[in-house]
Amino acid sequence: MRDRPQSKLPKNRRLTQLERKRKVKVKIQKSKVLIVCVSTILLISGSACSSSKPSTQSAPALKTEWFKVDPSIAGSVAGKVIFEGKKPGPKKVDMDLDPVCANHHQGSLSDENIIVNSNGTLANVFVYIKQGLEGKKFEPPSDPVVIDQKGCWFNPRVLGIQVGQNLKVLNSDPLTHNVHPLAQINLEWNQSQSPGATPLTRRFAEPETMIRVKCNIHPWMHAWIGSVAHPYFAVTLEDGSFLLRNVPPGTYTVEAWQEKFGRQEQQITLAPSGKGEIIFKFKG
Numbered sequence: 452m453r454d455r456p457q458s459k460l461p462k463n464r465r466l467t468q469l470e471r472k473r474k475v476k477v478k479i480q481k482s483k484v485l486i487v488c489v490s491t492i493l494l495i496s497g498s499a500c501s502s503s504k505p506s507t508q509s510a511p512a513l514k515t516e517w518f519k520v521d522p523s524i525a526g527s528v529a530g531k532v533i534f535e536g537k538k539p540g541p542k543k544v545d546m547d548l549d550p551v552c553a554n555h556h557q558g559s560l561s562d563e564n565i566i567v568n569s570n571g572t573l574a575n576v577f578v579y580i581k582q583g584l585e586g587k588k589f590e591p592p593s594d595p596v597v598i599d600q601k602g603c604w605f606n607p608r609v610l611g612i613q614v615g616q617n618l619k620v621l622n623s624d625p626l627t628h629n630v631h632p633l634a635q636i637n638l639e640w641n642q643s644q645s646p647g648a649t650p651l652t653r654r655f656a657e658p659e660t661m662i663r664v665k666c667n668i669h670p671w672m673h674a675w676i677g678s679v680a681h682p683y684f685a686v687t688l689e690d691g692s693f694l695l696r697n698v699p700p701g702t703y704t705v706e707a708w709q710e711k712f713g714r715q716e717q718q719i720t721l722a723p724s725g726k727g728e729i730i731f732k733f734k735g
């Protein structure tokens with residue numbers, strides 16, 4: 452005798468244990484399918500929302516809050532960099548590799564890695580506040596810092612720039628140079644600049660003291676750039692002096708860097724409207 456199909460069983464018939472197990476299994480499977488479907492729908496709708504309305508998902512751009520110095524309490528740090536020891540004699544720069552360069556100077560150019568002034572001080576020393584301004588953000592000036600290549604020589608040799616400020620590189624020579632800042636924290640780059648080319652404009656994104664700059668074509672060309680996160684830097688002049696203006700009151704570490712003699716630092720505390728003074732001494 453053939454078994455009758457289950458669908459035709461009387462409704463009130465008591466289910467066997469096997470039938471109950473099958474029924475439970477089917478329910479579980481149906482639930483699983485439902486969960487997967489709902490999850491998929493949520494995922495799709497979620498991704499659709501995020502892709503169709505990006506502006507509502509992304510955070511608004513934060514405007515940088517620049518630190519403003521209160522002029523009524525700002526002070527200054529002035530000083531000198533003194534040279535002690537025997538003044539080194541002039542060291543002629545050999546430009547024989549390129550007669551155009553050599554002719555420009557008529558063989559009389561001396562190296563500028565140590566410049567001892569007539570008053571026994573040093574020029575071309577980079578002085579800047581190294582510590583004490585953490586947490587303050589200073590807006591970069593809109594004016595660029597300019598470096599020229601003239602007579603196959605960088606002018607100036609030592610310069611400071613604020614992070615985010617434009618560096619404008621000129622070529623005043625009738626020949627091609629290749630400007631190459633050997634940055635280690637910032638991005639290293641080099642770029643050829645033919646005679647009459649438009650000035651190069653670049654920025655440094657991070658503080659870095661110092662960045663050596665060379666020309667890949669003329670191996671005697673050197674410059675040094677101090678990239679600083681604030682405006683408190685200076686290069687010593689022909690009398691060895693420097694001046695940091697408009698400095699907020701505080702305690703600072705001030706560093707002096709010289710191309711051959713290295714670095715020195717000193718601490719200074721500036722009272723409101725205070726006038727600090729620092730003397731650095733480098734021995735030859």
Ligand SMILES: [Cu+2]
Nearest residue numbers: 628666668669
């Ligand atoms: Cu060059």
